[in-house]
Amino acid sequence: MARALRDAGMEVIYTGVHQTPEQVVETALQEDADVIGLSLLSGAHNYLFPRIAELMREKGMDDVLLFGGGIIPEADVPGLQKHGVGRIFPPGASLDDIAKYVREAVPAKKVAK
Amino acid sequence: MTVAPSDLLGRARAGDKRATARLLSVVENDEPGAADALRTLYPLTGHAEIVGITGPPGGGKSTLVNRLTGAYRATTDRVAVVAVDPSSPFSGGAILGDRIRMRERFLDEGLFIRSMASRGHSGGLARATSRIVNVLDALGYGVVLVETVGVGQEEVEVVRVADTVCLVTVPGLGDDIQAIKAGVLEIADVLVVNKADRPGADETARDLAQMLTLGAPRTAWKAPIIRTVAATGEGTDQLIAAIAKHRAWAAESGERDARRRAAARAEVEDLLRDSLVRRLRDRLGQERVERAIARVADRAIDPYAAVDELLRE
Numbered sequence: 001m002a003r004a005l006r007d008a009g010m011e012v013i014y015t016g017v018h019q020t021p022e023q024v025v026e027t028a029l030q031e032d033a034d035v036i037g038l039s040l041l042s043g044a045h046n047y048l049f050p051r052i053a054e055l056m057r058e059k060g061m062d063d064v065l066l067f068g069g070g071i072i073p074e075a076d077v078p079g080l081q082k083h084g085v086g087r088i089f090p091p092g093a094s095l096d097d098i099a100k101y102v103r104e105a106v107p108a109k110k111v112a113k
Numbered sequence: 114m115t116v117a118p119s120d121l122l123g124r125a126r127a128g129d130k131r132a133t134a135r136l137l138s139v140v141e142n143d144e145p146g147a148a149d150a151l152r153t154l155y156p157l158t159g160h161a162e163i164v165g166i167t168g169p170p171g172g173g174k175s176t177l178v179n180r181l182t183g184a185y186r187a188t189t190d191r192v193a194v195v196a197v198d199p200s201s202p203f204s205g206g207a208i209l210g211d212r213i214r215m216r217e218r219f220l221d222e223g224l225f226i227r228s229m230a231s232r233g234h235s236g237g238l239a240r241a242t243s244r245i246v247n248v249l250d251a252l253g254y255g256v257v258l259v260e261t262v263g264v265g266q267e268e269v270e271v272v273r274v275a276d277t278v279c280l281v282t283v284p285g286l287g288d289d290i291q292a293i294k295a296g297v298l299e300i301a302d303v304l305v306v307n308k309a310d311r312p313g314a315d316e317t318a319r320d321l322a323q324m325l326t327l328g329a330p331r332t333a334w335k336a337p338i339i340r341t342v343a344a345t346g347e348g349t350d351q352l353i354a355a356i357a358k359h360r361a362w363a364a365e366s367g368e369r370d371a372r373r374r375a376a377a378r379a380e381v382e383d384l385l386r387d388s389l390v391r392r393l394r395d396r397l398g399q400e401r402v403e404r405a406i407a408r409v410a411d412r413a414i415d416p417y418a419a420v421d422e423l424l425r426e
């Protein structure tokens with residue numbers, strides 16, 4: 001995923017797996033990222049996305065796009081989007097589509113992941 | 114965030130990290146307001162201890178930076194890391210992965226980590242890096258660690274912002290150690306053999322010592338060779354001590370002033386060149402320059418004659 005975004009000309013900050021919401025948001029803040037992309041397989045999406053969105057609001061990062069992908073039941077997606085989460089890509093979504101989505105959402109190039 | 118750079122400045126100086134992050138983007142990308150911000154901040158610079166960490170890919174630089182950061186934070190209120198990674202020459206994008214090694218410190222209030230891609234900076238990477246370091250220096254970061262992959266000339270230029278440059282090698286580089294020699298060894302103030310838990314550390318240290326005896330020394334400073342295991346933290350204290358010793362020597366011997374003067378010269382000359390070119394272009398008009406270029410391309414005149422003609426007008 002990170003590689004696909006790089007190949008689409010973006011600068012991707014890769015922070016590794018198992019980050020807490022606090023760590024993710026602090027990284028995006030210090031890096032002045034335009035986008036936070038979260039890849040989840042753990043099933044904790046109903047906690048992680050809203051918590052990250054909440055922290056982003058607290059820190060005034062209203063102009064930063066939060067989106068994600070991974071194993072997330074379709075039934076949960078509307079709930080997440082109510083919290084301000086953007087698109088949720090299912091496993092196997094085309095990397096081109098994801099890169100296109102990010103590029104259209106933000107003109108600038110820095111992405112935290 | 115659409116906040117005027119002057120507001121950002123006030124908030125960043127008060128310790129607001131989001132404002133600091135935005136301000137760094139403004140100066141990194143040379144956005145409107147960058148020059149004014151740097152003007153205001155410049156008188157506040159010159160206090161930070163700037164340490165460059167360079168060396169071949171995968172040598173453990175980020176892991177070592179993580180260790181150094183931990184040690185410096187014990188004595189310094191604010192520490193910053195600027196980690197530069199190469200951009201893809203094909204897409205212009207980049208994967209910036211140095212942070213992974215520092216994840217245990219993401220929530221340290223006194224630490225600011227900033228990643229940077231190497232390409233696409235107006236005025237060059239070295240200038241963008243030096244602007245970033247200047248901002249962090251002015252904002253009260255007492256130690257700024259600059260990590261860059263030491264493979265090419267451009268990276269070498271980058272670490273010139275540092276007061277002390279550490280070159281990180283690993284055992285078993287073999288012939289690659291010869292490659293390091295060309296250009297990079299000369300700028301190293303401290304030599305580090307990291308991954309000293311692996312076989313061959315002694316040979317590598319010996320090879321480095323040997324290489325140091327070749328060629329005329331530029332100054333009286335003899336670069337020490339420090340063995341570290343960044344993975345466990347072994348050798349961190351010795352490395353910190355070696356950096357401190359170099360810093361003291363540089364201050365006393367006049368080396369620090371000489372470097373600062375060289376950096377100031379490079380900066381002023383760069384800006385002068387940019388500004389002269391811009392003024393000249395404005396005066397001549399792009400159209401006239403284009404016409405001259407077209408004539409050179411058609412072989413109607415040679416490039417020297419074209420420049421002579423443009424400058425005469």
Ligand SMILES: Nc1nc2c(ncn2[C@@H]2O[C@H](COP(=O)(O)OP(=O)(O)OP(=O)(O)O)[C@@H](O)[C@H]2O)c(=O)[nH]1
Pocket residue numbers: 169170171172173174175176177211214262307308309310311341342343344345
């Ligand atoms: N055995 C051993 N492995 C180490 C040591 N220090 C770092 N490593 C490992 O070396 C690998 C690369 O470490 P990094 O710190 O990312 O190296 P780097 O020089 O920053 O890499 P780039 O930024 O990609 O050039 C990681 O897998 C580390 O765990 C060490 O002292 N001993």
Ligand SMILES: [Mg+2]
Pocket residue numbers: 174175176210211260
């Ligand atoms: Mg690194």
